[in-house]
Amino acid sequence: MFFNRYRRGLFITSFLAAPVILYLVYVIAPYIQAFYIAMTDWRGVTATPRFIGLDNFVRLFNDTVFWKAVTHNAALLVLLPLITIVIALFFAFLLNVGGAQGVTGIRGSKFYRVVFFFPQVLAVAVVAVLFQQVFRPDASGMLNGPLMALGLGPVGFLSDTDIAFWSVLGVMVWQAVGFYVVLFSAGLASIPKDMFEAAQIDGASRVSLFFRITLPLLWDTVQTAWVYLGILALDVFAIVWVMTLQHGGPDRSTTVMAAEIYRNAFEHFRFGYASALGVVMFFFTVGFAILSLRLSRRERIEY
Structure with a gap:
């Protein structure tokens, strides 16, 4: 019984692994990257943006x-x-x-x-x-x-x-x-x-x-x-x-x-x-x- 349940779980996981990985790479990772960039002064050309914390949000709410x-x-x-x-x-x-x-x-x-x-x-x-x-x-x-x-x-x-x-x-x-x-x-x-x-x-x-x-x-x-x-x-x-x-x-x-x-x-x-x-x-x-x-x-x- 345990072996059958293990095989069923492994079968389901093998089908879910690829879409979950793609979702993490192409959806979740860009979100995390956007949250990080929002706390920098990056202008799209520098390799290492300068971290400025919440300054962009302060400026935004005064805009x-x-x-x-x-x-x-x-x-x-x-x-x-x-x-x-x-x-x-x-x-x-x-x-x-x-x-x-x-x-x-x-x-x-x-x-x-x-x-x-x-x-x-x-x-x-x-x-x-x-x-x-x-x-x-x-x-x-x-x-x-x-x-x-x-x-x-x-x-x-x-x-x-x-x-x-x-x-x-x-x-x-x-x-x-x-x-x-x-x-x-x-x-x-x-x-x-x-x-x-x-x-x-x-x-x-x-x-x-x-x-x-x-x-x-x-x-x-x-x-x-x-x-x-x-x-x-x-x-x-x-x-x-x-x-x-x-x-x-x-x-x-x-x-x-x-x-x-x-x-x-x-x-x-x-x-x-x-x-x-x-x-x-x-x-x-x-x-x-x-x-x-x-x-x-x-x-x-x-x-």
């Missing part, structure tokens, strides 16, 4: 640009998941349950799922370049052209410090919502249709169907979506860097932590300071994921 980036990430952290999930839930419910014919969804729902998902297929850089043209501040812009024809433009979607952030948020929602429509549709497909039909027979309205059946039974999926969208909000980079003016908007009106990490590392060659930013961003992301999972924890509903 007004850093606090602007944190404010924008915090705003995205709240608004991006909230808006995306609300829109995606609405469309998923409409496509799968809220149609005119019982609980079968609207006609052509499969086609609409493909249409909604299409932005997810595009690379982030492609989306950023695309919306640069949409937001152009002249008559050739897709939005400003009609606005100028009506005498209402041009509007500085990317150049106005009061509007640029909302333009970025709108693009992020546009790209993300299709994936979560498909995700919530898959969750709805797993809910027995008998539950919706029984509720309709009892006289439940579509609003009641959504809040009393759909949302409770999709709660685990919504929770997962919230965590993923929150991490996306903290990790956003390409949209801001490619689409906005000056790689962060006028007066840093759209800058985020990831953009400041890149700027400090590869434009100013302050790798130690950039690593300190990365360490702070790492703890923000892990803290958000843990907090979200704890606050949204609830008893699982079986059906």
